Amino acid sequence: MGTTLSILVLAFPSTSMGNNLENLAKSLAKLRGEVETLQTQLDMEKEKHSSRMAALNSQLADLSVEERRQKLSIEKLHNSIEKLTESTKKAEQSGDSLRPVLLTILGDYKKYIQAGFPFKKEDRLKAVSDLENNLNNQLIDPNKAINQAWALIEDEIRLSKENGIYQQTIELNGENLLVDIAKLGTVFLFFQTRDSRSGMARRSQEGAWRFEVADNSADIDRIKVLFDSLKKQIRQGYFEIPNPLRK
Numbered sequence: 001m002g003t004t005l006s007i008l009v010l011a012f013p014s015t016s017m018g019n020n021l022e023n024l025a026k027s028l029a030k031l032r033g034e035v036e037t038l039q040t041q042l043d044m045e046k047e048k049h050s051s052r053m054a055a056l057n058s059q060l061a062d063l064s065v066e067e068r069r070q071k072l073s074i075e076k077l078h079n080s081i082e083k084l085t086e087s088t089k090k091a092e093q094s095g096d097s098l099r100p101v102l103l104t105i106l107g108d109y110k111k112y113i114q115a116g117f118p119f120k121k122e123d124r125l126k127a128v129s130d131l132e133n134n135l136n137n138q139l140i141d142p143n144k145a146i147n148q149a150w151a152l153i154e155d156e157i158r159l160s161k162e163n164g165i166y167q168q169t170i171e172l173n174g175e176n177l178l179v180d181i182a183k184l185g186t187v188f189l190f191f192q193t194r195d196s197r198s199g200m201a202r203r204s205q206e207g208a209w210r211f212e213v214a215d216n217s218a219d220i221d222r223i224k225v226l227f228d229s230l231k232k233q234i235r236q237g238y239f240e241i242p243n244p245l246r247k
Contacts, residue, residue: 076112098142099135102149106132109153117186118201118209119159120168127152160186165230170211172199182227188244190223198223200244214242 106128113124131148134140140148166181170191182190189201191211198220199213214220219242226239 098146102142102145103132103135106135106149109149109156113156115207117159117189118170118211119181119183119186119189120166122169124156163230165227172211172213180227182223182230184241188241190226190241192223192227200242202244 110125110128113121113128131145135142135145163184166183167178168181169176169178177193179191179193190199192198197213199211201209201211203209214223222241226241229239
């Protein structure tokens with residue numbers, strides 16, 4: 001009887017230890033699975049981060065190219081102002097000799113507008129054409145025309161530095177529509193239509209601009225946030241916007 005009791009008492013701890021080892025093994029297996037899951041998630045996040053950084057670097061390169069293009073355009077406008085200044089000094093007393101020089105500069109200015117940023121092109125071209133017509137028909141003194149041309153070019157330079165909301169007519173899918181425009185300098189142009197469509201102006205590889213409707217909800221939301229911010233007079237700061245420089 002005493003021997004039997006002794007064996008039973010020794011058997012209890014052995015069973016308990018086996019259960020503990022089994023539970024420990026299960027816990028270790030569970031932890032190993034969790035670690036492997038976390039490692040997989042970490043690897044995926046690293047891959048996403050790398051892809052995002054590559055995309056951001058690509059967008060930064062696009063912006064650098066566009067910035068250089070805009071700087072070149074502004075430099076050309078500054079050169080036009082310098083030419084106007086030189087022409088004025090050389091021909092202050094001779095309107096006849098000043099007129100052809102000014103008409104040449106206005107012709108170059110119109111080509112710049114026609115091939116450039118699609119913001120209120122018709123209005124900007126009309127201002128130049130009106131001045132041209134007045135000069136050709138001798139309705140304005142060339143010296144006064146110089147001052148008006150100078151003001152137009154300065155307006156163009158100021159345009160490259162201003163952000164805001166405007167209205168203009170655009171061609172969208174073959175239809176002319178009056179839309180709200182969010183302009184960021186002379187690089188980005190976004191729009192919202194009266195029927196709640198959103199989109200942006202894109203430049204093709206050949207340099208031509210066209211207006212396109214945004215085709216995903218994320219871009220539509222970003223454009224909406226931009227419009228809301230500009231309407232609240234928030235014209236500087238961090239904005240996440242669609243990239244019209246890439247298709």
